[in-house]
Structure formats: C-alpha cells, structure tokens
Amino acid sequence: MNILKPVTGAAVACLMSGAAFAQDYTIGFSQVGSEGDWRPAFSKNMRDEAGSYGVDLKFANAQGKQEEQLRAVRAFIAQGVDAIIIAPVVVTGWEDVLEEAADAEIPVFLVDRDVDVDDKSLYVSRISADFNLEGKLAGSWLATESLGNCQIVEMQGTTGSAPALERKGGFEAVIDQFPAMEIVATQSGDFTTEGGKKVMEAFIKSTDNLDGICAAFAHNDNMQLGAIQAMKEAGLKPGEDLLMVSVDYVPAIVDAMEAGEANASVELRSAVAEFIYPVVTDYIDNPTELDKWIVIPSDLHTAD
Amino acid sequence: MKLIEQPFVRRILNGRAIWPLLALAVILIADGFISPGFYEIRIVEGRLFGNLIDILYRAVPTALIALGMAVVIGTRGIDLSVGSIAAIAGAMIAWRIQAGDPHGVVLLYALGAGILCGMWNGMLVAFLGIQPIIATLILMVSGRGIGMLINLIYGGTDPSFQSDFLQWLSTGSILFIPTRLYVFAVIFLLLWLVIRRTALGLFVEATGGNAAASNLAGVNAKLIIFAAYLICGLTAGWAGVILTADTHTSDPVSVALYIELDAILAVVIGGGSLAGGRIYLGMTVIGALVIQALTTSILISGLPPEYNLIIKALVVLFVLVLQSDNARRGIVSKFRRSP
Incomplete structure (x- = not known):
C-alpha cells in the first residue's frame, strides 16, 4: 500500500501543453449513480477538473444498476477510449467486460469500491480512499x-x-x-x-x-x-x-x-480528480506496472 | 358453555388482547434484568427522562402510522407508501420554512401533502380498482424521489432548518410530558371518535369483510376505501412532521425507512387481520409499543447490531404464534386436561 505522492509537475505540464487545444486523452467514466451528497460532488469534481488535465471525459451515470454500467463500459470500448474509469456498483460480475477491455487494450482503473476478480491484471489499479x-x-x-x-x-x-x-x-x-x-x-x-x-x-x-x-x-x-x-x-x-x-x-x-x-x-474527499487523473494520464503516456491500490490520503480536521 | 362459566385462566387465554399485553410486560421485565436502572425516571431539561419515556416517545411515529394502517387494513387494503409519505411531508417542511412561510402554515403544508398522497392512493385503489399492494407500491418507490426533488427546489444541499414551533411539537414538553405524546393522544382520540362513535368504523369493517355485500346494503364502499387511505396519508404526514422536526433535517432517503413494515406488524400484533373487517385502534397502539420496547431493549442490551433484526423477528414470531387460533387452542387444551 502506497500513499499517493502529489504529481503536480506532471499536471502542470499537462495543463500547459494540452488545455488550450484539443484534449489529449479520451477517458470513459462509469459512475454508480447520484445517491447521497458525496457522490454527486465526486462526479462534479471529475467533470469540472477533466479539462485542466487535458481529458475529454465521457461520463455515464449507471443509476445504481450494474447492467447500465456494463453497457456503458462496452460503449466506451466500442468508442476506443484511451482509458476507462469505473466506480463499481457491486464487486462481482466484472470478469467478462474487463476481459473485453483487455482484448481491446484499453486500461481500466477502479475508483471508490473494489471488484472481486481472480485475475488482478484485468485492471491497472484501484485509486480510492481507505x-x-x-x-x-x-x-x-x-x-x-x-x-x-x-x-x-x-x-x-x-x-x-x-x-x-x-x-x-x-x-x-x-x-x-x-x-x-x-x-x-x-x-x-x-x-x-x-x-x-x-x-x-x-x-x-x-x-x-x-x-x-x-x-x-x-x-x-x-x-x-x-x-x-x-x-x-x-x-x-x-x-x-x-x-x-x-x-x-x-x-x-x-x-x-x-x-x-x-x-x-x-x-472523506469528494475532490479526488487531482489524485485520479494524473495517475491515469501518466499511465496512458507511459504504461508501467502500478500498485494495485493507490490510496487517496485522508485528512483529519479538528475544532481548533 | 357460557362464557361466565369458563375457568378464569381459560377465559384470559381465549382473549386475543392478552397476548400483546403479555409480550409487552415480558419485554419490559426482561429489560429490568438487562439494565438495572431501566425503570428509573428523572426530570431532565424540563421533561421526564428515562427508558420507559423513550419507549413511548419513540413509538409515536410508528404508532401514528399504524393507526392509519389499521383503518386501511380494516378495508382489506394495505398501504406500503407510508414511509415515503412521511419523507414527502418532511421535505415540504424544509422547503416551506426555507420559503419563509409562518411555521403554523408550514405544518398545514406538510399535513396537506400527506392528505394529497393518501387521496392519490385512495383514488388508485377505490376508483381505478388497482390492488392496494400495487397501487401503494407506486408511491412507495417514487415518494422518496419526490422528497429529494422538493429538496432540490431550494438547492437542497443543506436541508436542515430551525423552527421553534415544529421542534416543540416533536421534542418539547408540556408539564414534563413530551409534546408529541399529547399530539398522539389528540389524534388517537379524534380517530377513535370518528371510527367508533360514528358509523364510519362499521362501514369500514363491513367493506373489509365483504365489499360487494356492504355495497348492496347501501354502503358506498368506494368512498369508504378512499377515506381510509386519506386517513392513513394524514397520519403518515403527522409521522413525517414528528420525525423531521426531531432531527430538524429533511432526509427523504432514510427518514421512516421500512416504517410500513413496523406499522403493519403493529396492526397484526394488535389483533388486526390482513383479511380485513376488523379495526382495533387501542390494541394497534399496544402493538406499536411492543415493537418499540423491543427496539429500545435491543439498543440498551449491548448485543452486536448484527443480531437486532433476528431478535426482533423471533419475538414477533413468538407473539404471532401465541395469537394464532390453533396454537392457542393447543395451550388451552393443556389447561383443560389438568385437574
């Protein structure tokens, strides 16, 4: 387990090179839904910040249904996106679609919840709070x-x-x-x-x-x-x-x-795009083995 | 054999009413062993304070909904949407307070929303002839969404509010006794008068017993059924007011979640039959107290929360078995054999 180090340098470089022109990366993001306060804030942060990391974000809201998520991920594969980010609804049932993504050589990242697959190489890394x-x-x-x-x-x-x-x-x-x-x-x-x-x-x-x-x-x-x-x-x-x-x-x-x-x-951070996009875009530029779980740091706030 | 000649024990065992009361007594006695200071009642912050008060206090929302449910079940119906109606009423409160209405008017908005929801259910069941379980399922699944949409009207990010009047209704007290107990007593009394001192109760029970026959006898069954759902919507609205004012937060996703199940249980524990035709208002309240006493005992017992629902299910099963005619006959026959 490894606490993510700030990758500000890469982010700034990215911002300067890409933001003004066409986006450099096309990334599909399949979100669970919009329940509670935290998740909509998380979705909004991912959308708002995409541009500053040179990301053209394809956002799909699964309304809490796994079959919607599977459909969205298959659509991302068909569109040939550079990477797919999934916030899984449930932990099971992901083997087939992850294999399809692997066959299409599209890297998959998990955010928030985990998935339960025997072959851990089916996804690059899980980036989430602990x-x-x-x-x-x-x-x-x-x-x-x-x-x-x-x-x-x-x-x-x-x-x-x-x-x-x-x-x-x-x-x-x-x-x-x-x-x-x-x-x-x-x-x-x-x-x-x-x-x-x-x-x-x-x-x-x-x-x-x-x-x-x-x-x-x-x-x-x-x-x-x-x-x-x-x-x-x-x-x-x-x-x-x-x-x-x-x-x-x-x-x-x-x-x-x-x-x-x-x-x-x-x-519990909802502004997590700054921890997710640099990892994903770096991997697209330069695919190297990453830790299976990249932990987004948690901060404790006190009254004084 | 005339009733008066039966041995005392058998007469009691034959009566339905004894079982819920016995269950309540057993739970309360068991609590004394679980927690030594269980029966202690003090005065804190100007109101009575203790586990027994908590049971009455916390039972109010379930008991309110169970009263409406008892009337609906009396017509051989069921209302699954009561929790969602409470959520809508709660969202109305947060919204209208935000809009700056006087808080008495806010209360009317919330209760009005409950009545409208009840009328909607009543219309589907009585006039469109949709089966009650399906008709009320519609509002059950959509109602919490409606509550969230109401929150969104004013931004809804921070749906908490301050209202001296509504918070007094829910958490305040008059002469050391929580205000919500007075609210409940008044609603109970009014409902009892309407059901037992007018012909409405008779009509409801007749409709539940046999709608076609009572229609032929001149009872407007459709109107009776419609009125039953309206009453249930109103009591659910009241429960929403009490619950929402308690935490002064509108939380449509989780307020009164699964309360319909507790309310149905309370009616059944109180001797009501899902086959309709009977309304026992007083015993329904005892049913709600049994459920709340159980919940409170589990909370103070120190058992891991994984056991909560299992214990609740076992106790409810026990009470219902005691109430079943067959099981009771078995027990009574044991007494008969003994000299």
Whole structure:
C-alpha cells in the first residue's frame, strides 16, 4: 500500500501543453449513480477538473444498476477510449467486460469500491480512499487526545456495509494498542441523523448519563449530529462532556465544530480528480506496472 | 358453555388482547434484568427522562402510522407508501420554512401533502380498482424521489432548518410530558371518535369483510376505501412532521425507512387481520409499543447490531404464534386436561 505522492509537475505540464487545444486523452467514466451528497460532488469534481488535465471525459451515470454500467463500459470500448474509469456498483460480475477491455487494450482503473476478480491484471489499479485508514486516524486522534485512556461509545454505519466494517476495523486496530481504551457500547445508527440520535438516547440511559464515558465515535457525521442533539436534549454538553469524533467532514459538522459541539472529523474527499487523473494520464503516456491500490490520503480536521 | 362459566385462566387465554399485553410486560421485565436502572425516571431539561419515556416517545411515529394502517387494513387494503409519505411531508417542511412561510402554515403544508398522497392512493385503489399492494407500491418507490426533488427546489444541499414551533411539537414538553405524546393522544382520540362513535368504523369493517355485500346494503364502499387511505396519508404526514422536526433535517432517503413494515406488524400484533373487517385502534397502539420496547431493549442490551433484526423477528414470531387460533387452542387444551 502506497500513499499517493502529489504529481503536480506532471499536471502542470499537462495543463500547459494540452488545455488550450484539443484534449489529449479520451477517458470513459462509469459512475454508480447520484445517491447521497458525496457522490454527486465526486462526479462534479471529475467533470469540472477533466479539462485542466487535458481529458475529454465521457461520463455515464449507471443509476445504481450494474447492467447500465456494463453497457456503458462496452460503449466506451466500442468508442476506443484511451482509458476507462469505473466506480463499481457491486464487486462481482466484472470478469467478462474487463476481459473485453483487455482484448481491446484499453486500461481500466477502479475508483471508490473494489471488484472481486481472480485475475488482478484485468485492471491497472484501484485509486480510492481507505475506510480502514479513516478509522485509524479517528482512533489515533482519540488516543492522543485522551492520553490513551478512554471509554468509548460507537455508532456504527449500516450493519455489514464496507465503510462500517472497515472504519470499525481501523479504529479498533488503533485502540487495541492501548489497554485503557475500550469500546463499551456499540450499535448501528444506519448512517442517519435519526439513527444516531436514537442510539445515543439509548446509550445515555444504559450508561447512566454517559458516566465514565470519554468519547463518541460515529462512522459518519450524520449520526454524530444526531448524537449531539440527543446529548443536548439530555442536558449534556457534546464536545465538553464527551470527545466527539466522526468521519466525512460535511458542512454541518464544521458548524458543530465551530460551536464546540464536535471535536474532530476525518474528511472523506469528494475532490479526488487531482489524485485520479494524473495517475491515469501518466499511465496512458507511459504504461508501467502500478500498485494495485493507490490510496487517496485522508485528512483529519479538528475544532481548533 | 357460557362464557361466565369458563375457568378464569381459560377465559384470559381465549382473549386475543392478552397476548400483546403479555409480550409487552415480558419485554419490559426482561429489560429490568438487562439494565438495572431501566425503570428509573428523572426530570431532565424540563421533561421526564428515562427508558420507559423513550419507549413511548419513540413509538409515536410508528404508532401514528399504524393507526392509519389499521383503518386501511380494516378495508382489506394495505398501504406500503407510508414511509415515503412521511419523507414527502418532511421535505415540504424544509422547503416551506426555507420559503419563509409562518411555521403554523408550514405544518398545514406538510399535513396537506400527506392528505394529497393518501387521496392519490385512495383514488388508485377505490376508483381505478388497482390492488392496494400495487397501487401503494407506486408511491412507495417514487415518494422518496419526490422528497429529494422538493429538496432540490431550494438547492437542497443543506436541508436542515430551525423552527421553534415544529421542534416543540416533536421534542418539547408540556408539564414534563413530551409534546408529541399529547399530539398522539389528540389524534388517537379524534380517530377513535370518528371510527367508533360514528358509523364510519362499521362501514369500514363491513367493506373489509365483504365489499360487494356492504355495497348492496347501501354502503358506498368506494368512498369508504378512499377515506381510509386519506386517513392513513394524514397520519403518515403527522409521522413525517414528528420525525423531521426531531432531527430538524429533511432526509427523504432514510427518514421512516421500512416504517410500513413496523406499522403493519403493529396492526397484526394488535389483533388486526390482513383479511380485513376488523379495526382495533387501542390494541394497534399496544402493538406499536411492543415493537418499540423491543427496539429500545435491543439498543440498551449491548448485543452486536448484527443480531437486532433476528431478535426482533423471533419475538414477533413468538407473539404471532401465541395469537394464532390453533396454537392457542393447543395451550388451552393443556389447561383443560389438568385437574
């Protein structure tokens, strides 16, 4: 695993040589859909930034359906694009279409989710954030802030979903290093404000008004915002009585951090084009073996 | 054998009403063992505060929807779109507050949206004769999209809002008791009066029992069915108001998700039959309390969330088996054999 180094030089060179004239690269991008806040922002960023990397982007929205995605990828192959970027809807069922792309000698990159194929040479690389790393960052911040001594309540994302499993895994990997750090209660808040509020209400009662609890870790900001409401309604002070750390860095958590009700949030970047296009265009110019997973770095933001 | 001569135990076991109440009692007693301070009730921030209050408080949206659902199920119908209607009502709130309407008017917009949705369902079922499960499926799948489109009217990137009035309705309190419990009590009372103190309830049950026969007897079955869906749309709108004002955020994608299933369960636990012809409003509320007590117990139990739905399913299965005529007859016959 390798943290991507900024490739600004290449990007600037690209910008100067190509932007003024016809685009240098034709790239097809098959996006999952437009659910939530993050994905539309991600799509917009990919479209907006394409020009500055000399990319003519063919964008296809699959509306959450894999068959749409397969159709879009086959259309890209027929058009003879220089490279294909896929944000897969699901992890399975990709062998055939990836083989067709390989036969047409079109390199395929994955963004966001992974695919499950036996032959890893069917795609060049996966360029995405690492949910596990997000959990680790949150855990590390909490370990530092609490000096390794902290009873934690956790609000998990949707049970069994990849972000929930991996954020929990990364977080636990860090706090397991500290004998005095422990998750004393954990429940699923389904990634929603309502869910986080209900779960925190129950935690408040089951832990006697959060007695002895030092922190709340939520797998996303929405649940944390619900938890903040629940604490305030119970006369508690989020951010003071409890350290509040979550993932996403949405505008509402920024407001909460300014109000002193949240302490830290790990940013899930939607502006990731700057990490994706240089890798893809460099590969088109000069195909070399890349790591199978290029991790987009995550930033942790704190209130102060 | 006359009822009065039956042994006490058998009389109770024959009554349907005892099972949901028993289930509720068992869940609450079990909670006392799971969490020592479970029954504790204090006053925090000017309102009663404790697990038992939480169960009543959190049961309100499901119970509201279950009341409407009970009426619809009484006509031998079903309304799968209630969660989507709640989402639309919630989006209406965020939009109209953004537009600067007085917040009392905003409430009317949200409830009006619920009524319109109910009328739409009622029209499809009553006047176009589409099967209820399909007719309401249409709004179920499209309603959340409509909610998202309403959010988009004003940009919708940050659909949270502030409203003292609506937040008071949902999370405030009067004399230490949460406002939403009063809201629920008033709606329940009005609905009970309409169903039990006018002929409407009788007509609904007659229509559900046998629509053709009741039509011949002079009941306008179509109008009755239409009214049932309208009532259900209104209670779903109220649930949307309570839920949306609770988090003061319009979240059409996930608000009241799968609440239709909990509402149907509440009706059935309360003794309602999907075959129609019966409405038990009071027992439906008990059904909703059983479901919420279960949810709250799972939350405080400390069990991994993977078990939540399995435990819920097992308890619901248990209650329904106890309610089944055949199973009950089995139990009653055990008592008969004993001296």
